[in-house]
Structures are given as structure tokens and as C-alpha cells.
Amino acid sequence: MINDKLIEGLKRKNEEAFNAIYHETKRGVYSIIFSVTKSHQATEDLMQDVYMKMMQSIDSYQMHTNFNNWLLTMAKNLAIDNYRREKKVNKIEINDMDQMNPSKEILPDEETKFQLMIHALDEEQRTIILLRMVDDLKFKDISKILNKPIGTILWQYQQALKVIKRLEGLE
Amino acid sequence: MKNKDIKKIMKQNIESHIPQSAPTIDFLFDQSNHDIEVIKKPRFNINLALATTLTVMMVIVGFLLFSIGGVNPSHPEFRFQNDEQILSFSAVSTLSLLSTMGENTLVSNITQMAQTNEDPIVSHLMPYLKSAEKIFLSDTGLNVITTDSTLPDYQYMMTFETKNLLNETTTYEMHYNLILENQDEEESEYQLSGILIQGQKEYQVIGEKEIEDDEEKLEFRAYLNETSYVESFYEIENDEQKFSYKVYQYGQLISESEFKIEYEDDEIKIELIFTEGNNSGKFEFEYVTEDEENIIKIKFDSTIDEIEISGEITVKMEIDPLNGDIIYHFLIDPENDDSYEYDARDDEDEDEEDEPEDEEDEPEDEEDEPEDEEDQ
Numbered sequence: 001m002i003n004d005k006l007i008e009g010l011k012r013k014n015e016e017a018f019n020a021i022y023h024e025t026k027r028g029v030y031s032i033i034f035s036v037t038k039s040h041q042a043t044e045d046l047m048q049d050v051y052m053k054m055m056q057s058i059d060s061y062q063m064h065t066n067f068n069n070w071l072l073t074m075a076k077n078l079a080i081d082n083y084r085r086e087k088k089v090n091k092i093e094i095n096d097m098d099q100m101n102p103s104k105e106i107l108p109d110e111e112t113k114f115q116l117m118i119h120a121l122d123e124e125q126r127t128i129i130l131l132r133m134v135d136d137l138k139f140k141d142i143s144k145i146l147n148k149p150i151g152t153i154l155w156q157y158q159q160a161l162k163v164i165k166r167l168e169g170l171e
Numbered sequence: 172m173k174n175k176d177i178k179k180i181m182k183q184n185i186e187s188h189i190p191q192s193a194p195t196i197d198f199l200f201d202q203s204n205h206d207i208e209v210i211k212k213p214r215f216n217i218n219l220a221l222a223t224t225l226t227v228m229m230v231i232v233g234f235l236l237f238s239i240g241g242v243n244p245s246h247p248e249f250r251f252q253n254d255e256q257i258l259s260f261s262a263v264s265t266l267s268l269l270s271t272m273g274e275n276t277l278v279s280n281i282t283q284m285a286q287t288n289e290d291p292i293v294s295h296l297m298p299y300l301k302s303a304e305k306i307f308l309s310d311t312g313l314n315v316i317t318t319d320s321t322l323p324d325y326q327y328m329m330t331f332e333t334k335n336l337l338n339e340t341t342t343y344e345m346h347y348n349l350i351l352e353n354q355d356e357e358e359s360e361y362q363l364s365g366i367l368i369q370g371q372k373e374y375q376v377i378g379e380k381e382i383e384d385d386e387e388k389l390e391f392r393a394y395l396n397e398t399s400y401v402e403s404f405y406e407i408e409n410d411e412q413k414f415s416y417k418v419y420q421y422g423q424l425i426s427e428s429e430f431k432i433e434y435e436d437d438e439i440k441i442e443l444i445f446t447e448g449n450n451s452g453k454f455e456f457e458y459v460t461e462d463e464e465n466i467i468k469i470k471f472d473s474t475i476d477e478i479e480i481s482g483e484i485t486v487k488m489e490i491d492p493l494n495g496d497i498i499y500h501f502l503i504d505p506e507n508d509d510s511y512e513y514d515a516r517d518d519e520d521e522d523e524e525d526e527p528e529d530e531e532d533e534p535e536d537e538e539d540e541p542e543d544e545e546d547q
Contacts, residue, residue, distance in 0.1 A: 018193060019193045022193035022194075023193070026189050026190070027185070027186065027189065030185060030188070030189045031185060034185065040188045043188070044188070044190060047190065047194060048194040051193070051194050052194075110180055110183065110184065111184065113180050114180050114181065114184040117177065117180065117181070129177075129181065130181060130185065133177070133178040133181045133182055134181055134182050134185045134186070139350065139362065150362065150379070151377050151379070151392055151402075152397070154362065154364045154377045155375060155377065155392075155394060155397055156397070157364070158364055158375055159375075159397070161174060161177065161324070164172070164177055165172055165177075
């Protein structure tokens with residue numbers, strides 16, 4: 001859990017605080033970047049940039065506001081900026097998946113299912129699904145990060161689930 | 172594929188790629204401060220999952236018990252007894268309004284008997300008439316029952332019935348997941364997300380209850396698609412219960428209305444005020460029985476297509492003997508013009524016998540974490 005003490009430690013450039021905050025926030029940060037890039041490699045690269053920027057901007061963080069939302073908003077903006085600037089989003093097609101190096105825990109068919117799902121969703125749906133399912137973020141917080149009404153977020157979440165369930169080859 | 176399976180695949184894949192070590196950042200870390208207290212996030216273990224499930228079930232059972240115990244059929248006063256009844260009425264009334272969105276998005280519709288000669292007053296009145304009809308014929312409130320959902324993707328099912336002027340019953344089902352955000356001993360704030368099923372028609376819906384400055388706000392939305400939806404907002408003040416509606420089409424607000432329900436002199440009185448672009452109007456509904464026939468009488472004052480018109484309307488309902496269709500029979504009596512009759516055919520309230528396509532699916536494994544309950 002991120003508390004004031006950790007954030008104060010971060011402001012003092014304390015490495016232990018940095019590591020603790022990384023482990024608390026890595027799922028959300030990874031999810032939101034991946035929803036833009038759709039590439040694990042590009043996401044890992046950008047993870048480094050996000051945490052670098054977090055340290056550079058930590059003095060501008062306003063205490064007693066939601067730190068996680070602040071960081072995820074920063075991660076989302078950085079991923080989008082990167083996408084616009086470099087135009088190098090790795091569009092990994094389903095056919096290219098053989099070239100990927102999935103981790104040992106992930107069976108190939110699970111990887112295929114994951115890629116099918118990810119590519120079937122639009123960017124906003126991916127963000128909502130990943131933040132909700134991977135980071136267990138509240139819809140209320142997702143709506144703040146994406147700056148959309150909570151109703152829209154709930155609607156998009158349900159739509160995304162419908163899109164995934166309509167996909168063939170998942171069963 | 173069930174939601175929990177989707178979640179499992181997403182979570183496993185993403186977590187297997189997240190770098191386990193924090194990135195090495197070329198900062199001059201202050202090594203002198205090692206008193207940072209790292210509080211580990213508690214794992215959502217089975218006991219917590221069970222406790223969460225039980226809590227939510229208790230809330231639902233509480234709703235149900237209150238609903239059953241709170242309705243007194245002998246009491247003549249109409250008043251929504253609980254959130255479930257408000258949500259149910261919100262659902263049926265927003266559904267009526269969805270039918271006004273034009274043929275491209277029209278799902279549930281009033282089919283005018285003469286499409287080329289559609290009566291402008293009736294076309295504006297109709298969705299609200301159907302809402303008023305459901306209030307007038309529901310005695311002391313809508314009969315709502317909440318049970319476990321029969322669909323795999325949802326936790327709960329709210330079943331409710333409405334009656335028309337012929338006392339025929341229409342059944343609605345709302346399957347939803349409840350997301351409890353805040354709860355204390357006396358009251359709770361929550362969101363729900365699900366689908367509303369009427370016959371073979373299915374609509375995405377969301378609902379939200381918020382408490383701000385001791386005022387309860389209950390909002391409900393029913394969607395045709397992401398940009399075309401109807402939003403309702405319920406509030407109660409003194410003896411007046413009010414629903415406000417906003418209709419959005421392609422993301423644009425196209426009409427607003429207020430639907431007030433008052434109980435006065437042992438009678439239910441309903442007033443509707445609407446604006447839709449340059450059109451506006453006020454309708455006052457009254458329910459009477461004449462010669463054992465149920466009738467709704469309406470006083471109206473409207474400006475539609477730049478024509479100001481006021482007067483009275485009498486509405487009866489009958490069955491078309493040729494095909495069994497329900498027909499609303501209007502006698503429109505404008506103040507400064509001759510009266511005329513108009514018929515409109517209704518296909519919204521026909522119960523469909525076919526089951527929803529997902530109904531055969533097995534229910535979710537009860538031991539699994541409820542999809543959206545972690546947030547309380």
C-alpha cells in the first residue's frame with residue numbers, strides 16, 4: 001500500500017521507497033502502457049521511462065491526492081506521446097506470434113488467446129480491461145485516469161467482454 | 172468463455188512479462204534512510220472472498236426482505252418502497268424512451284398504424300403514456316423479485332412485472348453485477364452494470380446510487396449503443412417523486428423531460444414536462460375507470476413544430492380482433508379545433524416465449540471470486 005511515508009521517501013530519492021512503489025504500481029503501469037503499444041518489448045522499454053519520469057516529477061506530485069492515478073495518468077500520456085512521436089508501435093499480428101518469446105508459464109494456446117483478445121479490442125477497451133483485470137483497479141479510478149464518465153467506462157467494459165466472448169477459437 | 176477465464180488469461184500473460192526488478196535508474200539514491208515502512212497489500216484470500224460474497228448476499232437479501240415486507244397491498248398510496256422499485260421503474264421508463272430514437276436505432280417501437288400520417292402529439296406523448304400506464308396499474312409499486320442470475324456473466328437477476336390498461340402483464344428481467352463501493356451500517360452507495368431483457372430484446376444498462384450531503388441520488392442508463400442512450404435521475408421531495416430524463420442520440424442531448432408522481436386526494440397524479448429542440452409540452456395524466464374499462468385522461472398544453480395546441484386526450488386500449496395486436500385508441504380534443512380519433516399499435520409489451528440465448532449456460536462456479544465485488 002502506498003502511504004505518505006513512502007512518497008516522502010521517494011521525494012528524498014530513497015531507493016527502498018522507490019522499489020516498494022515500483023512493486024505496488026508495476027501492474028497498472030505495465031497494463032496502461034501495453035494497452036497503447038500492444039507489444040511487451042515496447043512496454044518494457046517504456047516502463048523504464050515512466051519510472052524515470054516519476055522520479056523527475058515527484059516534487060510536482062501533490063500530497064494526499066491519489067498517487068496511483070497520478071502515476072498511471074503519466075504512464076498513459078507518455079505511452080501515447082511515444083506512439084505519436086516515433087510511430088513505432090509494434091503491431092504484432094497473430095501470425096507473428098511464433099517470433100515472440102512467451103514466458104515458460106504461458107502455454108502457446110494461452111498466448112494465442114491473449115493476443116486474439118488484445119487485438120480484438122480498441123485502445124480504450126484494452127486499457128479498461130487490463131486495468132480492471134490485471135491491476136484490480138476500481139471503475140471509479142479508471143474513469144478518473146481516462147477522464148471519462150464512470151457510465152462510459154462501465155459500458156466500455158461490458159462491450160469489451162462481449163467482443164472477447166464473440167471471438168472464435170477461444171474455447 | 173466466462174469472465175473469470177478472460178481475467179485469468181489477461182492476468183497471467185501480463186504478469187509473466189512485468190519485470191520483477193525495479194528499473195535501474197541513474198539517480199543518486201539516498202542510502203541513509205532505511206526506515207521506510209513497506210505495507211504489503213493483503214492478498215485476496217478465500218476467507219476474504221467468502222466474507223465479501225456473504226456481505227453482498229446479505230445486502231441483496233436485505234433488499235428483498237425489505238421489498239416484500241414494505242409493500243402493503245391494502246394501502247392505496249403509490250410510493251416506491253425501495254431502490255429496487257425505483258430501478259425497475261427507471262428501467263421500464265427509459266426503455267419506453269429508447270423507442271423514440273428513430274428507425275435506425277429503433278429496437279422496441281410503437282408502430283404507428285398510419286406511418287405517413289403520424290400524429291405529432293401522440294408521438295411525443297406515447298413513451299410517457301406507457302410509463303404513466305405502468306404506474307397507474309401497479310397499485311402500490313412494482314412487484315420486484317431479486318434472485319441469483321440465470322446467466323453466467325451476472326450475479327443477480329431482478330424480475331419485475333408491469334400491467335397495461337387491459338391488465339395484461341409484461342415481464343422484464345434485469346441481470347446485473349453489483350459493485351459496492353461504499354457501505355456503512357445504514358446505507359450504501361453502489362453501481363450496477365448489466366442487461367435488461369424484455370422478450371427477445373436486450374439492452375445494456377448501468378445504475379448508480381450516490382449519497383451526497385445526505386441526499387440520495389439514483390441514476391440509471393439504458394443504452395442502444397455507446398452514444399445513444401437514455402439517462403434517468405430519481406429524487407423525492409415532500410410527497411412528490413420525480414424522474415428526470417435525458418435522451419442522447421449519437422452523443423447529442425436531444426430531449427429532456429421531468430416526470431412527477433404525486434399522491435393527492437387518494438389519487439395518483441402524474442405530470443410530464445418535456446423539451447425537445449423547439450418542441451415542448453406539458454401533460455397531466457389521470458387514471459379513471461368507466462364501465463369497468465380502464466382509461467387514462469390527459470390534459471395537454473404543447474408547442475410542436477411551432478404550433479401551439481392544448482386540450483384533452485382520452486386513451487383506451489383494445490385488442491385487434493384480426494391479429495391480437497394491442498391498440499391504443501386516442502380521442503384527441505383540441506381546445507380550438509374539432510376532436511379526432513387516432514390509433515397506435517404497440518408491439519413493446521408482447522411477451523416473447525423464447526429464452527435468451529445465453530440462458531442455457533451453466534452458472535458461474537460459486538467458489539470463484541465474484542466478478543465485481545472486490546471494490547467494496
